[in-house]
Amino acid sequence: MGxxxxxxxxxxxxxxxxxxxxxxxxxxxAAVLIQRWYRQYAARMEMRRRYTWNIFQSMEYADLQDQxxxxxxxxxxxxxxxxxxxxxxxxSHIFRENEVCRDAEWERYFSFTNIDVPDIYxxxxxxxxxxxxxxxxxxxAFKNKQQLHSRYVLQLLLETWRLLRVLPNINRxxxxxxxxxxxxGDLHGQLEDLLLIFxxxxxxxLEKPYVFNGDFVDRGKDSMEILLILFxxxxxxxxxxxxxxxxxxxxxxxxxxxxxxxxxxxxxxHGRRILKLLQKIFSWLPLVTVIDQRVLIVHGGxxxxxxxxxxxxxxxxxxxxxxxxxxKKTPSRINVYANSERLPETVLCKNTMGSLTFPKPFGARDSxxxxxxxxxxxxxxxxxxxxxxxxxxxxxxxxxxxSKSHSILSTALSPDSEPDSSQLTDNSNDEWxxxxxxxxxxxMSQDGCIPNEVxxxxxxxxxxxxxxxxxxxxxxxxxxxxxxKQDGYEFCHNRKVLTIFSASNYYEAGSNRxxxxxxxxxxVPYFVQYQVTHMTRGLSFPQSVKRTEHxxxxxxxxxxxxxxxxxxxxxxxxxxxxxxxxxxxxWASAIERVLHLDLPWQVLHxxxxxxxxxxxxxxxxxxxxxxxxxxxxxxxxxxxxxxxxRHRSTLETIFRIVDTDNSGLITFEDFRQTLKLLSAYLxxxxxxxxxxxxxxxxxxxxxxxxDIDEFMEAFRLVDKSRxxxxxxxxxxxxxxxxxxxxxxxxNPASQTEDLL
Amino acid sequence: MAPKKKEEPKxxxxxxxxxxxxxxxxxxxxxxxxxxxxxxQIEDFKDAFQLFDRTPTNEMKIxxxxxxxxxxxxxxxxxxxxxxxxxxxxxxxxxxxxMLDFEQFLPxxxxxxxxxxxxxxxxxxxxxxxxxxxxxxxxxxAELRHVLATLGEKMKEDEVEQLMAGQEDANGCINYxxxxxxxxxx
Numbered sequence: 001m002g003x004x005x006x007x008x009x010x011x012x013x014x015x016x017x018x019x020x021x022x023x024x025x026x027x028x029x030a031a032v033l034i035q036r037w038y039r040q041y042a043a044r045m046e047m048r049r050r051y052t053w054n055i056f057q058s059m060e061y062a063d064l065q066d067q068x069x070x071x072x073x074x075x076x077x078x079x080x081x082x083x084x085x086x087x088x089x090x091x092s093h094i095f096r097e098n099e100v101c102r103d104a105e106w107e108r109y110f111s112f113t114n115i116d117v118p119d120i121y122x123x124x125x126x127x128x129x130x131x132x133x134x135x136x137x138x139x140x141a142f143k144n145k146q147q148l149h150s151r152y153v154l155q156l157l158l159e160t161w162r163l164l165r166v167l168p169n170i171n172r173x174x175x176x177x178x179x180x181x182x183x184x185g186d187l188h189g190q191l192e193d194l195l196l197i198f199x200x201x202x203x204x205x206l207e208k209p210y211v212f213n214g215d216f217v218d219r220g221k222d223s224m225e226i227l228l229i230l231f232x233x234x235x236x237x238x239x240x241x242x243x244x245x246x247x248x249x250x251x252x253x254x255x256x257x258x259x260x261x262x263x264x265x266x267x268x269x270h271g272r273r274i275l276k277l278l279q280k281i282f283s284w285l286p287l288v289t290v291i292d293q294r295v296l297i298v299h300g301g302x303x304x305x306x307x308x309x310x311x312x313x314x315x316x317x318x319x320x321x322x323x324x325x326x327x328k329k330t331p332s333r334i335n336v337y338a339n340s341e342r343l344p345e346t347v348l349c350k351n352t353m354g355s356l357t358f359p360k361p362f363g364a365r366d367s368x369x370x371x372x373x374x375x376x377x378x379x380x381x382x383x384x385x386x387x388x389x390x391x392x393x394x395x396x397x398x399x400x401x402x403s404k405s406h407s408i409l410s411t412a413l414s415p416d417s418e419p420d421s422s423q424l425t426d427n428s429n430d431e432w433x434x435x436x437x438x439x440x441x442x443x444m445s446q447d448g449c450i451p452n453e454v455x456x457x458x459x460x461x462x463x464x465x466x467x468x469x470x471x472x473x474x475x476x477x478x479x480x481x482x483x484x485k486q487d488g489y490e491f492c493h494n495r496k497v498l499t500i501f502s503a504s505n506y507y508e509a510g511s512n513r514x515x516x517x518x519x520x521x522x523x524v525p526y527f528v529q530y531q532v533t534h535m536t537r538g539l540s541f542p543q544s545v546k547r548t549e550h551x552x553x554x555x556x557x558x559x560x561x562x563x564x565x566x567x568x569x570x571x572x573x574x575x576x577x578x579x580x581x582x583x584x585x586x587w588a589s590a591i592e593r594v595l596h597l598d599l600p601w602q603v604l605h606x607x608x609x610x611x612x613x614x615x616x617x618x619x620x621x622x623x624x625x626x627x628x629x630x631x632x633x634x635x636x637x638x639x640x641x642x643x644x645x646r647h648r649s650t651l652e653t654i655f656r657i658v659d660t661d662n663s664g665l666i667t668f669e670d671f672r673q674t675l676k677l678l679s680a681y682l683x684x685x686x687x688x689x690x691x692x693x694x695x696x697x698x699x700x701x702x703x704x705x706x707d708i709d710e711f712m713e714a715f716r717l718v719d720k721s722r723x724x725x726x727x728x729x730x731x732x733x734x735x736x737x738x739x740x741x742x743x744x745x746x747n748p749a750s751q752t753e754d755l756l
Numbered sequence: 757m758a759p760k761k762k763e764e765p766k767x768x769x770x771x772x773x774x775x776x777x778x779x780x781x782x783x784x785x786x787x788x789x790x791x792x793x794x795x796x797q798i799e800d801f802k803d804a805f806q807l808f809d810r811t812p813t814n815e816m817k818i819x820x821x822x823x824x825x826x827x828x829x830x831x832x833x834x835x836x837x838x839x840x841x842x843x844x845x846x847x848x849x850x851x852x853x854x855m856l857d858f859e860q861f862l863p864x865x866x867x868x869x870x871x872x873x874x875x876x877x878x879x880x881x882x883x884x885x886x887x888x889x890x891x892x893x894x895x896x897x898a899e900l901r902h903v904l905a906t907l908g909e910k911m912k913e914d915e916v917e918q919l920m921a922g923q924e925d926a927n928g929c930i931n932y933x934x935x936x937x938x939x940x941x942x
Binding site for chain 1: 795796799803806807808812813824825826827828832835880882884886900903904907908909911919922940
């Protein structure tokens with residue numbers, strides 16, 4: 001070399017332990033080698049992150065199908081209940097509306113004034129009207145895991161209800177005064193995310209307006225606290241805080257997804273009252289927000305028929321739940337009660353022509369009047385031509401299977417028809433569809449607009465519908481939420497639709513980031529992403545990927561296990577010679593045929609199979625390795641277990657409805673009836689013996705009542721591989737402890753890592 | 757005046773023979789690659805390909821930029837140079853824009869799979885041993901970071917951080933055998 005050696009090479013000259021210079025070439029080669037390996041490692045990590053994400057999304061899809069099962073089951077119940085007294089009692093449990101109806105009675109029902117707050121209560125004591133200091137204290141209290149006393153909860157909720165009733169369906173916001181508006185998506189009870197948003201962005205104030213785009217509750221464990229915070233800010237800054245209703249602001253959805261359970265367990269004495277008040281509040285939440293008449297913010301989305309002018313006019317509070325279309329306003333009753341906003345409930349209660357809890361008995365012509373045309377169940381055989389016509393017109397408004405079961409419910413619940421009231425029904429249905437579309441729809445990449453069969457409500461809308469909608473209403477952007485996005489936000493439809501999702505780690509710790517967006521007068525979105533890290537604190541990125549992956553696969557293995565019977569038949573169909581072996585490709589395609597999850601099974605197989613013999617899998621052995629039944633459920637027959645497991649959320653929801661005193665226990669009789677109804681619905685035999693067997697295993701107090709949680713617990717499967725690892729670790733520990741001399745266990749850090 | 761020494765004619769530097777051109781690397785021709793994967797392997801690759809497909813309508817296409825990642829995710833560890841070679845040495849601005857479908861991807865992958873000098877565990881350890889000044893099985897974390905970020909196919913700071921996270925002990929040293937095991941176990 002000459003003296004032309006560059007500074008770099010001199011700088012990078014390395015020396016080995018004897019002080020000899022290492023030729024640069026070797027250093028570089030070493031560096032490149034490490035870099036190659038690193039890049040491979042990073043790519044593998046990325047792939048794992050991706051398929052883990054896919055698994056979670058598929059599981060959510062499967063879970064939504066579950067939801068539809070619940071609705072269908074409820075619809076079935078309405079269709080087919082008979083007059084037998086035992087079943088009637090159960091069903092009346094399920095559909096009982098609150099008896100209290102009149103004005104004065106509501107006031108008394110929600111009254112908080114006779115609720116005493118004990119001296120030892122250390123939480124915030126609110127005085128109304130609220131001010132900013134109190135709200136800041138409230139946030140601080142929740143940060144410190146305190147709970148607001150039910151007296152103040154009711155008081156705050158009452159104030160909120162009063163305010164919401166004077167708000168319009170469409171919030172109109174302006175960015176004048178150079179104010180930047182912050183928009184947040186789904187929070188789903190994850191308080192840490194809300195606190196993180198406030199930390200990064202500041203709390204709502206006159207200078208800092210916020211829009212919260214629905215889905216504040218369910219799934220997470222602090223839904224109540226989030227609501228209280230949002231409502232408190234709303235009360236203090238009514239001109240700067242805007243709330244949109246989401247599809248989870250719905251008391252029936254809450255039964256299934258955890259909010260009801262949360263409230264009842266946090267507020268044992270007054271929980272039901274709080275829930276009832278929340279039911280009203282949810283129905284009074286505004287539907288959409290419009291910024292500068294240019295940007296629409298709505299929870300779900302739009303459809304090809306969405307019409308904001310119509311939305312502005314509806315009586316939004318009549319749409320209490322997506323599962324219950326509004327009761328008809330019958331003309332003859334309109335003048336009876338002075339307070340018109342209470343009308344629907346009062347009509348409900350005073351209806352003497354057909355009790356709401358008991359649909360009219362079959363055989364009466366009228367009760368068939370408003371059933372969906374699509375329902376060809378055998379019990380509905382007797383339809384006349386005229387009725388056919390009426391129903392066909394109505395059927396045009398109910399597109400999806402979701403609305404099918406809903407119209408079934410609504411007909412069961414609504415009062416008898418009057419000749420000229422079919423007009424009102426049409427309007428109601430139309431408005432109802434408009435609202436469903438706003439709260440439930442998802443964008444798709446193809447043009448067009450089709451019913452959203454996955455969610456059972458709303459539609460899938462395409463870029464052409466966006467274009468058309470924006471033009472018609474002179475808007476430039478739709479901001480919506482409703483779908484979890486890995487990076488917290490995502491554009492689609494040529495950047496005309498923005499999805500914003502604010503619940504980080506939604507599926508599992510490390511699964512996704514949350515985000516919020518700021519819009520200034522230029523209406524250019526500015527994003528901030530974040531991720532709550534305490535769950536993954538101390539874990540490096542690869543460790544958190546591993547952990548998320550672990551959860552995903554555990555859920556997947558459970559799913560496979562509970563479809564064992566179907567999978568087994570699929571495998572046996574392929575394995576005609578009964579060798580007990582099946583090749584990988586066939587395994588993958590059989591699974592896809594049974595589960596319909598559209599997952600990359602080939603890529604996933606190393607995590608799901610322990611070994612193959614010459615490329616073939618012993619499938620019986622594989623099932624044995626997948627999971628173990630809990631000892632308590634050992635005696636339950638496999639297909640029965642699978643069925644119950646698959647419908648467990650439906651079962652649990654029904655149980656909670658039936659458990660009217662919120663004791664966590666239901667009677668043996670109710671339990672038995674629920675199972676019998678489910679079995680009839682599924683057209684499968686569940687004999688009394690089997691039911692008795694189920695009960696005996698769970699009725700540990702032998703007093704004729706079943707503990708719901710205990711029963712559901714029996715259906716959780718044990719993760720066999722984890723069990724084995726745990727057992728071997730325990731044994732290792734025991735062996736180590738036995739030795740009197742201290743031994744260093746090889747790499748304890750990596751062992752504990754495995755258990756994460 | 758001293759007679760001018762007759763200067764020896766300076767040997768005129770013979771016209772330097774043109775530097776032996778580095779053997780011109782033939783351009784990569786995907787058509788010439790014989791696919792030797794089994795049907796099962798191809799199914800496997802297809803699944804993975806789909807995972808990397810980010811087109812809104814699931815067209816089964818990936819960008820040039822993703823190609824290297826996919827090949828690596830499938831278990832190979834080419835250098836960036838090798839990846840660029842099989843892609844036909846595209847320009848930087850083409851990487852995010854040009855796409856390839858599965859059929860176009862297969863020969864590229866096959867070529868990389870056939871390449872020798874994959875680098876074994878031992879090679880990797882040897883590579884790291886170069887930086888082991890004291891010959892005691894450890895390297896200085898700081899030094900390694902510096903090397904990875906400045907030499908060879910440089911890594912970005914956050915990539916280095918991700919690689920090294922949690923590997924250094926209290927003295928900032930890394931036991932490289934454990935380090936290699938960690939990387940290879942992924």
